[in-house]
Amino acid sequence: MNDLRQQLHAAARRLPSPDPAAAVERLAAAAAAAGLVDVAVGWLQTPVGPVLGAVTGRGLVALRYLGTAEPSLLAELAHRVSPRVLWRPQALAEVAGELEGYFDGRRRAFTLTLDRRLVRGFQAAVLAATEAIPYGTVRTYQEVAAAAGRPRASRAAGNALGANPLPIVIPCHRVVRTGGGLGGYAGGLERKTRLLAVEGWGPRWPAPAPAQAPAST
Amino acid sequence: MRLPPFQELLDAHARELHRFLLGMVGPEAADDCFQETWLAALRAYPRLAPGANHRAWLYTIARRKAIDHHRARRSPALPPPPARDELALGDARLWGAVRALPSRQLAAIVHRFVSDLPYREVGLRMGCSEAAARQSVHLGLRRLRRELTP
Structure with missing residues (x-):
C-alpha cells in the first residue's frame, strides 16, 4: 500500500x-x-x-x-x-x-486617446478646464472651478483634481493656490514641483499671478 | 462581493496550476493545457459569480482541458517514448496508468502526490469535502495497484 x-x-x-x-x-x-x-x-x-x-x-x-x-x-x-x-x-x-x-521637454502636448470611464460627475468639467491650461502655465483652484462652471466650488475642484485618474496627461499639477502656494497633489508636492520644473515653471515658484504665462511658452 | 482583477487569480494560482497540469498530462503537453485553461477561464471570468470558489472553478477547467488532451490523443496509456533507463521506464509506466484513471481520481491523485497537498486542500481544489477527496485518492490508488500489478 x-x-x-x-x-x-x-x-x-x-x-x-x-x-x-x-x-x-x-x-x-x-x-x-x-x-x-x-x-x-x-x-x-x-x-x-x-x-x-x-x-x-x-x-x-x-x-x-x-x-x-x-x-x-x-x-x-x-x-x-x-x-x-x-x-x-x-x-x-x-x-x-x-x-x-x-x-x-520635447513634448508639450499629449496625443494619447483617453478613456474617461474613471472620471465622474463634476470632475469631468474640472478636468476639461484643467486640460485647457497651456503647458508651462498655472491656474488657481478658483479659476479652474469657475471655468468648470462653479466659481465658488474651489474646494470641490481641488478634490476632483486630487482624484484625477490621469495625472501628468491631464495636467492637474498646473493648478495651484491663489496667493502663490503650490496647493496639493495626489502624488506629493515633490512630484508636482518636478512636473512644473519640466515645464519651465520651477524657477518662478512661488508662482506669480497665474494669468501671466512664463516667457518660455 | 466583487470579482477581483483576473491578474490576482493568475498571481495566486499560476505556479501550482502549472504543476498540477504537469502531473495531469506530462511535461510535453503541460504548457499547452496551461494556456488553454487560462484562456478559457479569462473568457468566462466576467460571468463568474463573485462569491464562487475561484480555485475549484479554475481546477475544474484545468481538469477538463487535461481530459480533452488525453481524449485527443485517444489513449493516454500509449507506449511511452523510449526511456533512457529503468527508472524513467518505470515512471512512464506509472504516469501512463495514472493518466488513464477516471478524471476525478486522476485529479485527486495529482493534487495529493504531485502538488503534495493534504486532503482538505485537495477538497478545496476539487470543490468537494475532505472525505470525498480522500475517497477519490483511495479509489485511484486501488485502481492503480490493480493496473500496475502484473
Missing part, C-alpha cells in the same frame, strides 16, 4: 519543475491577441518614479504613482471597467513613449 504512495511521491519529485513565468507571459500575449484583455496594466519608468498605467480598448484609462495605489488600482479597474485585468506592459508602449518625450 505505502509502496505505491512512495512510488508516486518519488516519481513526482522527478518531474521537471519549470518556472511558469514564460508560460504566463505567453498567455498574456495570447489573451491580448484573442481580444480578451479588457484592461492591460504595466509599470512605466519616469523621472518622478514608477507610474502604474492602464489602457483599455478605448485608450489610456489610468495612471497612478507608486505608493499612491491605495485602494488598489487593479481592483478599482476590475470593478469599474472589467475584471479582465492583466499585466501587459507591451500595451503601454505608446504611453511610455509620450511620457518620455514629455519628461525630456
Whole structure:
C-alpha cells in the first residue's frame, strides 16, 4: 500500500519543475491577441518614479504613482471597467513613449486617446478646464472651478483634481493656490514641483499671478 | 462581493496550476493545457459569480482541458517514448496508468502526490469535502495497484 504512495511521491519529485513565468507571459500575449484583455496594466519608468498605467480598448484609462495605489488600482479597474485585468506592459508602449518625450521637454502636448470611464460627475468639467491650461502655465483652484462652471466650488475642484485618474496627461499639477502656494497633489508636492520644473515653471515658484504665462511658452 | 482583477487569480494560482497540469498530462503537453485553461477561464471570468470558489472553478477547467488532451490523443496509456533507463521506464509506466484513471481520481491523485497537498486542500481544489477527496485518492490508488500489478 505505502509502496505505491512512495512510488508516486518519488516519481513526482522527478518531474521537471519549470518556472511558469514564460508560460504566463505567453498567455498574456495570447489573451491580448484573442481580444480578451479588457484592461492591460504595466509599470512605466519616469523621472518622478514608477507610474502604474492602464489602457483599455478605448485608450489610456489610468495612471497612478507608486505608493499612491491605495485602494488598489487593479481592483478599482476590475470593478469599474472589467475584471479582465492583466499585466501587459507591451500595451503601454505608446504611453511610455509620450511620457518620455514629455519628461525630456520635447513634448508639450499629449496625443494619447483617453478613456474617461474613471472620471465622474463634476470632475469631468474640472478636468476639461484643467486640460485647457497651456503647458508651462498655472491656474488657481478658483479659476479652474469657475471655468468648470462653479466659481465658488474651489474646494470641490481641488478634490476632483486630487482624484484625477490621469495625472501628468491631464495636467492637474498646473493648478495651484491663489496667493502663490503650490496647493496639493495626489502624488506629493515633490512630484508636482518636478512636473512644473519640466515645464519651465520651477524657477518662478512661488508662482506669480497665474494669468501671466512664463516667457518660455 | 466583487470579482477581483483576473491578474490576482493568475498571481495566486499560476505556479501550482502549472504543476498540477504537469502531473495531469506530462511535461510535453503541460504548457499547452496551461494556456488553454487560462484562456478559457479569462473568457468566462466576467460571468463568474463573485462569491464562487475561484480555485475549484479554475481546477475544474484545468481538469477538463487535461481530459480533452488525453481524449485527443485517444489513449493516454500509449507506449511511452523510449526511456533512457529503468527508472524513467518505470515512471512512464506509472504516469501512463495514472493518466488513464477516471478524471476525478486522476485529479485527486495529482493534487495529493504531485502538488503534495493534504486532503482538505485537495477538497478545496476539487470543490468537494475532505472525505470525498480522500475517497477519490483511495479509489485511484486501488485502481492503480490493480493496473500496475502484473
